[in-house]
Amino acid sequence: MAFNEGNFQDIMSEFAATPEFIREVATNFQKDLKIGLRDPKSSSMRMLKSYVGLPTGKETGEFLALDFGGTNVRVLRIKLEGEGRYEVVKKVGEPLIIPGKYDYIGKNSTVDEMFGFLARLIDEAIEGDHETKFYLGHTFSFPSTQDDLNNAKLIIWTKEFATPGVEGKVVNDLLLDALKKRGIENVVPVAVINDTVAVLLSAAYKQSEVYTGSIYATGHNTCYLESSIKDPKGFGQGGMILNLECGNFMKLTPNRFDIELDKNSEKPGEQRFEKMVSGRYMGELFNMAVAELLDEIGKNYGFTSIDMSGIVEDDTANLEKAAAIVAEKTGHKLELADLKKIKELDAAIIIRSARLVTASYVGIVWQRAGEGAITTQHVAVDGSVYEKMPLVQENINKALRELLGADADKVDTILDNGGSGLGAAIAAAMAVS
Ligand code: GLC
Numbered sequence: 001m002a003f004n005e006g007n008f009q010d011i012m013s014e015f016a017a018t019p020e021f022i023r024e025v026a027t028n029f030q031k032d033l034k035i036g037l038r039d040p041k042s043s044s045m046r047m048l049k050s051y052v053g054l055p056t057g058k059e060t061g062e063f064l065a066l067d068f069g070g071t072n073v074r075v076l077r078i079k080l081e082g083e084g085r086y087e088v089v090k091k092v093g094e095p096l097i098i099p100g101k102y103d104y105i106g107k108n109s110t111v112d113e114m115f116g117f118l119a120r121l122i123d124e125a126i127e128g129d130h131e132t133k134f135y136l137g138h139t140f141s142f143p144s145t146q147d148d149l150n151n152a153k154l155i156i157w158t159k160e161f162a163t164p165g166v167e168g169k170v171v172n173d174l175l176l177d178a179l180k181k182r183g184i185e186n187v188v189p190v191a192v193i194n195d196t197v198a199v200l201l202s203a204a205y206k207q208s209e210v211y212t213g214s215i216y217a218t219g220h221n222t223c224y225l226e227s228s229i230k231d232p233k234g235f236g237q238g239g240m241i242l243n244l245e246c247g248n249f250m251k252l253t254p255n256r257f258d259i260e261l262d263k264n265s266e267k268p269g270e271q272r273f274e275k276m277v278s279g280r281y282m283g284e285l286f287n288m289a290v291a292e293l294l295d296e297i298g299k300n301y302g303f304t305s306i307d308m309s310g311i312v313e314d315d316t317a318n319l320e321k322a323a324a325i326v327a328e329k330t331g332h333k334l335e336l337a338d339l340k341k342i343k344e345l346d347a348a349i350i351i352r353s354a355r356l357v358t359a360s361y362v363g364i365v366w367q368r369a370g371e372g373a374i375t376t377q378h379v380a381v382d383g384s385v386y387e388k389m390p391l392v393q394e395n396i397n398k399a400l401r402e403l404l405g406a407d408a409d410k411v412d413t414i415l416d417n418g419g420s421g422l423g424a425a426i427a428a429a430m431a432v433s
Contacts, residue, residue: 003293003338008345011289014255015348017355019402025356026403028251029363033244037226046245050197051149053236054204054211054225055426058082059433062089064125064134064187065424066175068118069141069195070159070218071095071105075118075125077134078425084206086422092124104163111165115178123182134187135432137424140171141195141219143245148233149431152192158247159219159280160266191427194243195382196223198423201241203380203416205426210378212364213241213419216357216392217383220278221247224364235430246360247274257288273360277353279305279385286349290342294332301329305389312346313390319343347391354392358399365404365411374407380416387415 036043060082067074074093080086096104096117104114126134142161144152153170157163166174172189179187193201200213200223214222227239234240250272254262258276261284262268265275275281283304291299307325314321319339326342327333334342361379369375386392393413401408 001294001338002335003341008293008341011292011345012348014257015289015345015352017352022355022359022399023403025252025359026362026366029246029249029360030366032249032251033363033367037228044250045248046143046155046243048143048194048243048245049146049229049231050193050223050241050243051146051231051234052191052193052197052201052427052430053234053238053240055201055236055430057084057205059205059426059429061429063425063428064122064136065421065428066118066122066136066138067195067198067420067424069139069420071097073118073121074421075121076421076425077125078422080425080429086425088421090125090127092121094121105161107162107164109163111163111174112178114163114166115174116181118175119178119182119184122179122187123184126184126187130184130186132186135428136187136189137426137428137431138172138175138189138192139195139198139420139424140192141215141420143243143248144171144192144194146192149191149235149427150189156267156270158267158271158274162266190431191424193423193427194221194223195420195423196221197241197243198421198427199380199382199416199419200225201423201426202419203378203414205422207378209376210380210414211368212361212377212379213416214357214361214379214381215383216278216381216386218278218280219247220274220357221245222360222364224368235433247271247278249273249360252356257285260288261285273356277356279383279389282349282353282385283308286346289345289349290326290330293338293341293345294330303329305385308346308350309389311343312350314343350389350391351395353385354395355399358396359403361413362400362403374404374410376410378412378414380419381413382416382419386413387417
């Protein structure tokens with residue numbers, strides 16, 4: 001079959017992120033930040049206080065780190081040695097879901113299963129030692145309200161998590177219950193942070209001039225150091241880190257695929273920005289558009305962002321690898337002209353994502369600069385989309401240049417791989433110092 005050219009062009013224009021569009025998004029993002037600083041309820045972002053500022057880099061000691069925020073849970077024992085140095089003494093990890101085997105994040109899972117699973121992993125990480133005292137930092141990567149560093153109440157699940165009985169609860173209370181049930185009383189949670197905060201702490205532990213931390217993976221979110229907020233209950237220096245929960249940013253126009261995806265998601269109306277840019281959803285957007293081109297609207301081929309990477313990085317003349325992925329998922333053997341279109345569409349979705357995410361970073365850079373000049377700074381980013389998806393980093397750089405002009409020389413993004421675990425250990429160290 002040959003795709004309908006008009007339909008293809010229409011889909012491509014839906015996913016275009018023009019220079020005007022991203023500039024508008026950056027401007028609206030900054031406006032929403034300003035509004036949120038005055039009154040968080042008026043912003044589409046939650047702008048949650050984390051009760052922690054930046055580390056000094058001198059934090060030392062051994063800590064337990066629980067990294068809970070995606071399908072893979074990790075527990076690490078990390079020895080902080082100061083000046084950016086650290087050693088991972090022990091690391092265990094397992095998925096919360098293995099399709100067909102077990103599922104601790106779906107609608108039918110329970111609090112006991114989910115937190116019992118976490119307690120079991122912690123037990124493994126401490127190698128059954130129920131005597132030695134371990135301080136635990138918990139990276140809990142969902143929107144949570146805090147009124148100190150150690151208590152976080154889950155507002156709402158995101159990223160399609162659906163376990164009943166956790167929303168509205170203080171997560172470390174649930175964790176403590178589960179630990180107790182396993183006879184573990186020597187693990188003491190002392191800090192809960194979002195994964196974006198963890199990335200920022202981790203990057204700032206190692207180098208200076210980092211004020212923004214971001215996750216660009218299954219989910220998407222960013223935090224930054226807000227120097228105007230000082231709170232006696234907070235730890236660290238330079239002000240307070242705000243977890244923006246900008247996956248929920250809404251002041252931008254979605255296209256018809258975004259609208260449809262949102263309608264069919266676990267939480268319609270929530271996380272509109274995240275549903276346009278993050279790894280969890282890009283495959284679905286691609287899926288919907290491909291189904292339209294194949295005249296099979298509504299069909300689910302199960303495309304993931306990994307498939308999208310595979311297709312877009314195929315540089316062979318006949319697009320053989322791309323053809324194989326498309327055939328495997330859709331059952332269609334496409335002619336070369338159509339495959340080229342699929343690849344173009346794939347790239348357009350990735351590029352839109354990278355450009356929108358960059359617009360949000362620029363909104364933060366502008367907000368931090370205020371009336372003053374933009375200073376040299378690195379935006380620390382962790383996540384598979386940022387790290388591994390083709391086209392992402394080059395399009396971030398391009399969009400930074402487009403939006404910041406000459407100031408783009410002062411702003412770059414840096415990978416902080418594994419920051420979620422290290423950041424939790426640093427937060428724990430800051431809490432007990
Ligand atoms: C979702 C969560 C947020 C987290 C992000 C990345 O957006 O709501 O808390 O930081 O995913 O994991």
